[in-house]
Amino acid sequence: MSDVAALELRDVHVTYRTREGPVPAVRGVDLSVFAGEVVGVAGESGCGKSTIVSTILRLFPASATVTGEVLLDGENVLTMRWGRMRAVRWGVASVVFQGALHSLNPIQRIGTQLVEPIFLHDKLATDNSAATKVRTLLEQVGLPARHADAYPHQLSGGQKQRVMIALALACDPQVLICDEPTTALDVMVQAQILELLIGIARERSMAMLLISHDLSVLGTSCDRVAVMYAGRIIEHGPARAVFDWPEHPYTRALSSAFPTIGDAASRYAPSGLPGDPPFPGDLPSGCPFHPRCPSALPVCPTVDVKLLPAGPGRTAACVLVDQSVPTR
Amino acid sequence: MSERAAVGSVASEPVIEVDDLVVTFRGRRGGGTARALDGVNLAVGRGEIVALVGESGCGKTTLARSILGLERPASGEVRFQGEPLGYGGRALKAYRRRVQLVLQDPTGSLNPRQTVYEAVAEGPRVHRMADESGRVVKALSQAGIRPPERFFLRYPHELSGGQRQRVVIAGALALNPEVIVADEPVSSLDASVRGEILALLLQLREELELTLLVVTHDLGLAWNIADRLVVMYLGRVVEDGTTEQVLNNPQHPYTKALLSVVPEMEQVESIVLTGETPDCARIPTGCRFHPRCPAYASGEAEAAGIAADCRSRELPILGATGGHRAACWLVPAGDAPIPR
Amino acid sequence: MRRASTVTTPRKLSPYAIARTRRKKSLQRFAQAFFGQPAGVIGLVILSVFVLLAVSAPLLFDREMLDITKTLGNESLEPPNGDFWLGTDENGRSILAVLVWGARASLVVGLAASLISMVLGTLIGIGSGHYTGLAGSALQRLTDWFLVIPFIPLVVVLAAVLGQRGLGTIVLVLGVTSWPGTARLVRAQTLSVEGRPYLERAKVLGDSDWQQMTKHVLPNVMPLVIANTTLTVAIVILSETTLAFLGLGDPFLDSWGTMLDKATGAGAASTGAWWYLLPPGICVILVVLAFTLIGRTLEVVLNPRLGSE
Ligand SMILES: Nc1ncnc2c1ncn2[C@@H]1O[C@H](COP(=O)(O)OP(=O)(O)O)[C@@H](O)[C@H]1O
Ligand SMILES: Nc1ncnc2c1ncn2[C@@H]1O[C@H](COP(=O)(O)OP(=O)(O)O)[C@@H](O)[C@H]1O
Ligand code: SF4
Ligand code: SF4
Ligand SMILES: [Mg+2]
Ligand SMILES: [Mg+2]
Numbered sequence: 010m011s012d013v014a015a016l017e018l019r020d021v022h023v024t025y026r027t028r029e030g031p032v033p034a035v036r037g038v039d040l041s042v043f044a045g046e047v048v049g050v051a052g053e054s055g056c057g058k059s060t061i062v063s064t065i066l067r068l069f070p071a072s073a074t075v076t077g078e079v080l081l082d083g084e085n086v087l088t089m090r091w092g093r094m095r096a097v098r099w100g101v102a103s104v105v106f107q108g109a110l111h112s113l114n115p116i117q118r119i120g121t122q123l124v125e126p127i128f129l130h131d132k133l134a135t136d137n138s139a140a141t142k143v144r145t146l147l148e149q150v151g152l153p154a155r156h157a158d159a160y161p162h163q164l165s166g167g168q169k170q171r172v173m174i175a176l177a178l179a180c181d182p183q184v185l186i187c188d189e190p191t192t193a194l195d196v197m198v199q200a201q202i203l204e205l206l207i208g209i210a211r212e213r214s215m216a217m218l219l220i221s222h223d224l225s226v227l228g229t230s231c232d233r234v235a236v237m238y239a240g241r242i243i244e245h246g247p248a249r250a251v252f253d254w255p256e257h258p259y260t261r262a263l264s265s266a267f268p269t270i271g272d273a274a275s276r277y278a279p280s281g282l283p284g285d286p287p288f289p290g291d292l293p294s295g296c297p298f299h300p301r302c303p304s305a306l307p308v309c310p311t312v313d314v315k316l317l318p319a320g321p322g323r324t325a326a327c328v329l330v331d332q333s334v335p336t337r
Numbered sequence: 338m339s340e341r342a343a344v345g346s347v348a349s350e351p352v353i354e355v356d357d358l359v360v361t362f363r364g365r366r367g368g369g370t371a372r373a374l375d376g377v378n379l380a381v382g383r384g385e386i387v388a389l390v391g392e393s394g395c396g397k398t399t400l401a402r403s404i405l406g407l408e409r410p411a412s413g414e415v416r417f418q419g420e421p422l423g424y425g426g427r428a429l430k431a432y433r434r435r436v437q438l439v440l441q442d443p444t445g446s447l448n449p450r451q452t453v454y455e456a457v458a459e460g461p462r463v464h465r466m467a468d469e470s471g472r473v474v475k476a477l478s479q480a481g482i483r484p485p486e487r488f489f490l491r492y493p494h495e496l497s498g499g500q501r502q503r504v505v506i507a508g509a510l511a512l513n514p515e516v517i518v519a520d521e522p523v524s525s526l527d528a529s530v531r532g533e534i535l536a537l538l539l540q541l542r543e544e545l546e547l548t549l550l551v552v553t554h555d556l557g558l559a560w561n562i563a564d565r566l567v568v569m570y571l572g573r574v575v576e577d578g579t580t581e582q583v584l585n586n587p588q589h590p591y592t593k594a595l596l597s598v599v600p601e602m603e604q605v606e607s608i609v610l611t612g613e614t615p616d617c618a619r620i621p622t623g624c625r626f627h628p629r630c631p632a633y634a635s636g637e638a639e640a641a642g643i644a645a646d647c648r649s650r651e652l653p654i655l656g657a658t659g660g661h662r663a664a665c666w667l668v669p670a671g672d673a674p675i676p677r
Numbered sequence: 678m679r680r681a682s683t684v685t686t687p688r689k690l691s692p693y694a695i696a697r698t699r700r701k702k703s704l705q706r707f708a709q710a711f712f713g714q715p716a717g718v719i720g721l722v723i724l725s726v727f728v729l730l731a732v733s734a735p736l737l738f739d740r741e742m743l744d745i746t747k748t749l750g751n752e753s754l755e756p757p758n759g760d761f762w763l764g765t766d767e768n769g770r771s772i773l774a775v776l777v778w779g780a781r782a783s784l785v786v787g788l789a790a791s792l793i794s795m796v797l798g799t800l801i802g803i804g805s806g807h808y809t810g811l812a813g814s815a816l817q818r819l820t821d822w823f824l825v826i827p828f829i830p831l832v833v834v835l836a837a838v839l840g841q842r843g844l845g846t847i848v849l850v851l852g853v854t855s856w857p858g859t860a861r862l863v864r865a866q867t868l869s870v871e872g873r874p875y876l877e878r879a880k881v882l883g884d885s886d887w888q889q890m891t892k893h894v895l896p897n898v899m900p901l902v903i904a905n906t907t908l909t910v911a912i913v914i915l916s917e918t919t920l921a922f923l924g925l926g927d928p929f930l931d932s933w934g935t936m937l938d939k940a941t942g943a944g945a946a947s948t949g950a951w952w953y954l955l956p957p958g959i960c961v962i963l964v965v966l967a968f969t970l971i972g973r974t975l976e977v978v979l980n981p982r983l984g985s986e
Contacts (some may be wrong), residue, residue: 053529150655177432196555197595204609210659223600227598230600263528268557270560276560279561280532281530281532281534281536285530286497286529
């Protein structure tokens with residue numbers, strides 16, 4: 010592993026200007042992913058996961074104000090020139106977007122759509138070399154090469170997602186970002202796609218950022234995981250540890266929402282959280298989780314919680330892990 | 338746990354019975370007929386919660402819709418309290434007052450131009466039930482929308498996903514139904530909200546003695562709330578038993594695979610099946626699962642001397658009642674209870 | 678429940694007061710959106726001028742001025758002058774007077790025929806989208822049939838069948854021939870609404886077909902229908918002109934269409950009597966333009982709300 014992270018976010022803030030006022034969707038996120046590492050980001054919908062993705066390739070709308078630094082191999086994306094930015098997209102980092110299943114052009118063959126980025130980024134590519142590349146890509150994502158001649162509607166959801174992954178891999182990026190890559194898919198297909206993604210990331214020593222609202226998926230397939238709530242990372246650490254022994258009450262709630270089958274304690278005892286995720290335009294004071302927190306203390310509505318060490322390689326943002334706050 | 342099992346049991350009194358149900362659709366682009374349901378037997382006892390699981394495309398929604406009379410069977414029948422379903426307008430209307438459906442997508446299930454009150458009052462109004470507003474208040478608070486009055490004039494887009502699903506459930510409850518069929522009721526909700534809706538379903542069963550058939554592809558959900566588990570593959574039931582039996586001691590290779598890919602099941606090696614559910618217009622011969630069956634592919638079936646059966650011998654269809662059963666040549670004596 | 682803050686629901690107001698406030702707010706939002714579109718505003722201004730003229734016609738020009746038995750004293754086809762600002766027609770009538778009264782006839786024909794077309798188109802469109810069986814395909818066939826049949830022969834036949842030509846006949850003929858476009862549009866929208874789960878939910882709750890169509894489909898196709906009807910008015914006004922021009926109109930009705938017909942009949946084009954030909958022509962174009970602008974704006978303003986509210 011080199012010293013420079015393949016992807017690093019430093020104190021990233023994103024605020025959307027809307028008619029109802031500013032919406033601070035991301036409020037200070039620090040995160041790094043090194044080559045050969047799979048890092049997960051978990052959290053309920055609306056917590057800012059996709060917004061973070063949009064900053065990495067500068068794909069946010071004009072209504073968004075972004076501050077902080079987004080470094081790809083040490084180079085700040087937010088201050089890059091446009092020409093460089095275009096080269097970086099696909100070439101250095103690429104994204105499999107949320108809901109991307111519908112983003113394939115319905116009237117173009119799969120092969121045609123795969124060839125496009127190859128020619129765009131490799132000026133020396135010939136028709137022949139591109140066709141070979143397409144074939145290799147399809148094979149890598151577990152599709153027979155003949156699917157290059159297929160139209161999107163002839164493929165199932167899982168196959169389309171494989172095409173999307175092939176598309177993201179077309180220019181051999183060093184960083185792959187997958188925003189909810191399995192959300193619309195079936196359990197078995199989800200397992201297939203995850204296996205594929207992790208396999209590719211390991212084999213190519215890529216840096217992978219895997220985003221999902223499903224903590225159980227991340228807990229079992231990532232090296233590290235960051236849990237977000239209301240635009241901030243509230244817990245971070247080795248994936249398995251975070252999922253199995255959560256420190257933050259929110260992570261604990263998320264983790265127990267996925268029962269262990271066979272565990273008598275969760276039989277007839279579904280576990281969830283009361284209330285709804287907060288709207289970023291109108292956040293509760295203090296620890297934003299306090300209205301739903303089962304372990305909230307009287308100080309919680311007023312304290313400003315920060316990520317603090319919570320065990321080996323772990324941090325959590327909760328007064329319960331902060332020894333300096335009186336917890337009574 | 339044991340007294341729970343006694344709450345609902347098929348043996349006691351089946352409310353919903355599905356008998357050798359076959360539902361076909363005209364195949365796409367002349368692909369022959371698609372047998373979405375190909376001989377399904379099912380019995381749901383009073384007060385029981387049955388989970389129906391399987392990959393997408395295996396016919397879960399079609400079965401749920403057939404139970405509501407929304408699909409007409411090609412053969413076989415659906416019975417409610419022993420009476421075969423009538424498909425006339427009046428009979429269906431009366432039936433659907435007692436058996437209600439909750440759909441997967443709460444956002445799509447609510448008319449964007451109707452307020453919460455109108456959405457919940459729709460059923461009682463159509464059935465000309467007395468005390469409409471009283472019913473709406475009661476149904477909403479039963480569904481956990483409290484205080485109900487404050488939500489009357491909200492539009493769906495002003496509610497969170499969880500609240501929308503509660504409103505949909507309230508809409509069904511307003512009719513005082515005996516059975517609710519829920520098609521993937523929480524799959525579009527956030528994990529943290531999911532548990533609350535499932536707890537609500539359990540609570541409704543306790544308080545109102547509701548019978549529930551829950552369609553899901555989430556085995557964890559089944560472990561959380563279901564008394565019994567029915568596993569479907571390609572239009573047929575392949576395994577059926579109490580939730581403990583099926584999940585603690587799965588028999589069918591398909592169930593084993595499904596269970597192994599649940600992310601939390603770290604202790605078992607995951608068996609990721611290749612491919613997806615085949616098109617139900619082209620059902621494989623013999624055991625319909627054989628092209629994807631890990632036991633067949635690994636030679637386990639061969640070793641047991643049943644590989645030829647897997648390929649070509651049609652399996653008997655599982656009956657609606659009995660103990661823990663699985664439709665697989667590897668599993669002894671088809672319909673006989675499996676020793677633990 | 679904390680999301681409650683997204684909707685300000687003052688606790689003290691009664692539910693009905695809240696409903697009223699909501700409706701007012703939503704109307705305000707609509708008005709804001711509409712007036713934010715210059716095209717719509719221009720259309721509305723043009724239309725307002727014509728409506729004002731049409732309404733105040735009796736105040737501006739005595740009806741008698743249109744009676745050819747009373748205008749025999751005037752010179753025919755006189756160019757514009759101090760007495761007759763837009764000149765006179767072949768019967769010596771003031772073109773300005775005929776034009777203003779013609780606005781009445783043209784607008785009445787346009788609106789009434791569009792109303793018929795809207796009702797027919799909506800009913801048939803929703804019906805053909807909702808019923809999947811024989812009834813649905815029969816209605817769809819009917820729509821297609823009316824769509825492909827060339828307009829003019831159909832009108833000729835209809836006009837002949839209906840016999841005597843009056844305002845009522847023209848309205849009827851135009852109404853009965855201009856609904857298929859609306860029906861097709863409504864059908865498409867109905868099909869998309871029919872695919873939504875809330876229709877299935879309504880069915881399961883026991884709604885009859887009629888209830889499903891009126892409670893769920895109609896409110897969701899209405900914005901589209903309104904926008905489309907505005908466009909239909911423009912088409913109908915043009916068609917009335919065509920009809921009159923073909924001599925199929927009511928010769929005793931002083932509409933812009935009849936004016937144009939008579940102008941050509943009187944050889945206005947060859948004799949250079951532009952004051953007879955141009956004013957009704959320009960008026961038709963302006964009104965058609967106004968309705969089109971309004972219709973397009975309504976489409977833009979109402980459409981995004983189809984799914985959300
Ligand atoms: N273009 C936008 N304009 C205004 N608000 C937005 C925009 N995109 C996202 N948001 C808001 O920002 C928050 C975070 O959204 P998102 O990053 O999509 O969350 P996630 O991917 O975790 O579900 C949400 O509350 C969302 O409503
Ligand atoms: N209206 C329909 N027309 C044609 N085929 C259908 C229709 N509805 C379902 N099917 C087919 O029936 C099979 C079962 O579908 P479904 O019941 O929706 O499965 P599930 O709910 O388990 O995902 C699928 O192969 C699907 O393509
Ligand atoms: S800071 Fe307080 S409210 Fe926030 S998570 Fe910790 S205990 Fe709960
Ligand atoms: S019958 Fe054979 S192919 Fe079918 S599930 Fe059993 S072992 Fe597998
Ligand atoms: Mg997202
Ligand atoms: Mg389904």
